[in-house]
Amino acid sequence: MAGLCLTYTSKGDKYAFILDGNQIDQEDFSGASIYLDACFVLAFLDLDDNRRPEVARALDVWSDYTGVILGVSNHTVAEVINRLFQIKVLGALEVYHQNNKLINQTSNGFKKLSPDQKNRLLDLDGAKFLYRLAKREDIIRLYNKNINVSVNVMELIKLAKKDEANRHILEIFYRDAINTFELFIQNMTDELWFETVEILDSTADISYPAAKVFMQQFQLDITDSFHLAIAHENNYNYLATLDGDFVNTFYSRSSTLTTKIIKVA
Structure with a gap:
């Protein structure tokens, strides 16, 4: 060696x-x-x-x-996609928390969200399911004047997977994390040559x-x-x-x- x-x-x-x-x-x-x-x-x-x-x-x-030539390893791929998955779940929870009243107590509240907010929310049903589960299990924490949220994403996901009727909602978060990484790889060759x-x-x-x-x-x-x-x-x-x-x-x-x-x- x-x-x-x-x-x-x-x-x-x-x-x-x-x-x-x-x-x-x-x-x-x-x-x-x-x-x-x-x-x-x-x-x-x-x-x-x-x-x-x-x-x-x-x-x-x-x-x-x-x-x-650029290179990434299977370790890079695993780290990046796992982190992207957590970021996307946290982003969806944060947008849902910040716009809870608008979405649930206002006519066509979801449509009033900005394109960026809709993009971060990713899936309304998924965000709602995870947010309510985190609140019920008391694993969500608020900070910055209750605007931002903190949660152990992987603990939340393990709890969500126990719900056989709703766990399919998680698919979009997994899929979007993978798509984001694969788009990065594609852009390196298609756009940066x-x-x-x-x-x-x-x-x-x-x-x-x-x-x-x-x-x-x-x-x-x-x-x-x-x-x-x-x-x-x-x-x-x-x-x-x-x-x-x-x-x-x-x-x-x-x-x-x-x-x-x-x-x-």
Whole structure:
């Protein structure tokens, strides 16, 4: 496992294998392979994330070069779709809570919602079912002057699945989370003209041993360690992330990792 260690060249507090968002303008990405972790993808999909402009800029820079391949792993896919599912459930609950009286006590109240509110509500029956269940089980919490809601989404979903008569209502939330991710993949090739987006598998006999090494040596959590292991295993030139845990002083001096880390924002 010696080849999994990293070396660094000190440049003040910078390391030769770590690029920040400003340094990507000086890098030649022609024919490069760039692995995207989950936080990178989620920041791009969240229009309210203050890091999104930097993520979008990075994608624009890379798309100007020919032959650039983007990669995500099965771990990235799972993290992103799971988080999207939770965001969509929370968004629907929040819109329903904020417009409860309008929807239920006003004639044609649903039609008076804005297009953005309808989009976040996703499905009126589904939002109503989940909201009432969360209230009944006393697992919904209000904050910011009772405007916003907080709930353990996965606990709520487990309770909802026990209702055999209504659990089919959940299908739209699962479907929309998947569609959002797949649309992101499609847009990378159709709109930004990347050559392809690969979905990479992790292999138990390579990825797991490598991830263990990264976790122990570099004090990364196991999720980050798997992302780095898969990028390295597939000979990717870069790993793009927003996670500051990748930028630390615990890297070994004993050998070199060929995958550079781009800390975008």
